Amino acid sequence: MTVERRGVAVGLGAVATLLLAAWVSAAGPVGVFARKDFSGKESPTPGDDFGSVKAPPPKGDGIKTADVRHADPWIVDAVELLMKLVLAIVVVIVLVAIGRALLDRWRSREAVDDQVSPTDIVPDVLLDAAVEGERQLSRGTPANAVIAAWVALEDACRSAGVRDDDSRTAAELVTAVLRSHRVDRAPLDTLAALYREARFSRHPIGEEQRTAAREALVRVQADLRQTLARLEHERSVSR
Template identity: 35%
Template sequence: MSRRGVQGTVVGGAVVMAALVVAASGRPVPLLSRPVDDRTVTRLETVTSDVPRPPTATTATSAPPLPFEPSPFLVALVQIVVVLTAIVVLVVIAQLLRSLLRRRPHLAQHEEPDFAVPLVPSELLEAARDRLRDLETGEPRNAIVAAWLGLETSAAATGLPRQPAETSTEYTERVIGVWPVDSRRLGDLATLYREARFSVHELGEAHRRRAIADLRVLVDDLDRVAAQQAVQSETAAPRHPRREEEA
């Protein structure tokens, strides 16, 4: 929901509630009325004047105090405030749900028949090793953010295109996830990056140790996959028979 849509919803709800409150607090207005007969009014006044009235009591008991009755304007104001508060709370909850859905891990599986797993780029391996060394120094929050951003920068070296609806973090998760790496470690490192990037609480050495352990496992997995790919490429290379030397 855009900012203009939120404002329109709040203003529209306030106008509707104000109209309902004003309509409910007003007095009923008769739609049809009969003409007043002067003769009937005069006759009623004459009859009532002849009826003896009871003597008024000299010692009237004091009437109990009436309970507090708020004015219709105060009631309408309270209702409008309650409705506006409810609308604002609903809008905030909707925005939080949208942000949580956007930041949810998105690991798309490439199961297309013609999809070929790319080679592990040397840029990605070098960046992962460098970030692993950088994680051991500096402030934990900055080190974790820098480590993940290094992976994001080098993930494009695989040649896999980024989908229009993907964030840079989701793209990096998907790219690294095409190889047989520890998906739990990859997801935990991405979670640490989001926490370090968007949270306001302090991150300590426990977060640094988690990030180092996650990235170390990922570096080992990528090294293993790169070594296997190198062996497979050498095995699949065509062998040319040696030409027989002419005698």
């Protein structure tokens, strides 16, 4: 069962449990456990004589209530307290279950964000794409330059054969691939935001956005170079 279905099941169970607890609390222990005979009428009160004249039943909507004239008050209070404790425990259990379901869903989304495509892209290919993106930033208008810088990263993923389903956008896929090579998320988020701004916004894109994109790409290149150095060190040690 997926996390989303588990969350729905927990939610429905929580609603059903709370409705049942609310009904029991509203009915009260006496109303719930009142004795009735098979005809739906209350059992006769002990001590009533069959020959005595009984007062006519009060007119109403037909709802019969239990005769509690001989119920001990401390028993009623004890049962009510017990039911309140049970209701409180049920509420706590439901809240804990919902919290765990939400936490599992959040963790699963984090795992999807950082999931790597089955096709492995070597970091030097991504580094070349980041360098090419920086070169693109020096050409054309700021808007076109920012778009070209990000497209260079997307093209590197496509040329390596990375494919994904419809659960993630192209920007999310590029971010996941770069994250798999220990690239910090902050410059990737900056580049993706600048790309969306340059492509879809109607306000002008200026040199400020070009500069921000260049700084982000420099940080991406630095992280990829560190990854390459680490891999080279591991290969040299294993020899």
